[in-house]
Amino acid sequence: MPDAKRVTKRRGETRQRLLDAALEVFAEQGFGASTVEQVCDRAGYTRGAFYSNFVSLDELFLAMWEQRSERMLADLRDELTDAPESSSLDAAIERVLAVIPVDDTWFRVTAEFTAHALRNPALRRVVAAREEAIMATIMPILESALSAAGLRITDRRALGMALVAVHDGTTVQCLMEPDDKAVWAARQQLFINVVRAYSEGST
Structure with missing residues (x-):
């Protein structure tokens, strides 16, 4: 046996x-x-x-996505757990962005799968639910990091949506011009600006 x-x-x-x-x-x-x-x-x-x-390539991709998401969340927890008890917003965002990958291969695959999901209502609902679950896991981690920077989130859902939009948009820019330091600096500054727009306190 x-x-x-x-x-x-x-x-x-x-x-x-x-x-x-x-x-x-x-x-x-x-x-x-x-x-x-x-x-x-x-x-x-x-x-x-x-x-x-x-069962299908769709299921395989979703398993791949879940695996990568779990790895990113674990890296995010580790990075922020080791952060100083008090730090600036700039430092907190820098630590967060350090473990959120800007990966050409993964971007190409996910962009194509997203287009595929938009043509399939049932799959689109699955993708949307998984994105919500990932964000629900990320936000408490981010809240803790922002608290160390003296900030409190005023609208969690709006901030989550804005951060996803900034990540997706600036990822394209960074992949198009990977050697342009100004593009990467602008990405970080946009994240900082968005966090400030949906939080209150002093930094």
Whole structure:
């Protein structure tokens, strides 16, 4: 009889290889042009291995997204946990942005998947719910960091929406001009301005 721990470990490794392969395929081919066969070929598995882990490419992408979100949230907690008990708003935002990736590969994949989700009402609702859940997790972490900077958020929902908009917009700018320090500095300043607009206190 197979050892349960070994089976579980092997299954986890198979799943991770499929996730890693899919990211490469999606980035190269585009999400809409990618197939299960391409992902399996890149990972070195059969279709059976894929369907024993995922129902569809949509489900695989959502699993990939969840994994990356969990990693980002863990990094954010670690970064802010180690922050000084009191710091300026500029310092707090700098620490936050340090662990929020601006990744060309991931941006291309997510932009294409978002377009795909907009064409599918059921999937669009799933994506919207997951984005809400991520923001609900981020906001208490951010509130704690802002409290150390002497600030209190006045409208949590509005701030969350504004931060997502700033992140998405400035990510495009930074990816288009990755070597322009002024673009990165403007990104940080925009985050600072938005936080100030939806908070009160002294910095």
